[in-house]
Amino acid sequence: MQKQVLSQQGEFVCPECNSLSAYAETRYQQVFHLFFVPLYTVDERIGYQCTDCETLFDESVFEDQVNQEETRWECAKCHHKWPATNVRCPICRTRPTTAAK
16 A cells, blocks of 8 residues: 555544544555556545544545534643543543533
């Protein structure tokens, strides 16, 4: 498999690791080689890869997040923003003290 990072990058709530993470639009290609010469592409997948857990998602992951309108809370210690489903901050292990914004 050959990996190529494309132009689009940003932040989203990853459904796999359930945190606010960076993503990159990524293309994976599986190419058939004959004596180290690439002949043709066997399989190609384009998707959005979470930079934390490295899971590849299709573009429907963004549609799901727009429809959910998830609330967030900010950690008082490290000031990271987390989904309301997180009971504690994964970084400093503190619980939310204020209401979700």
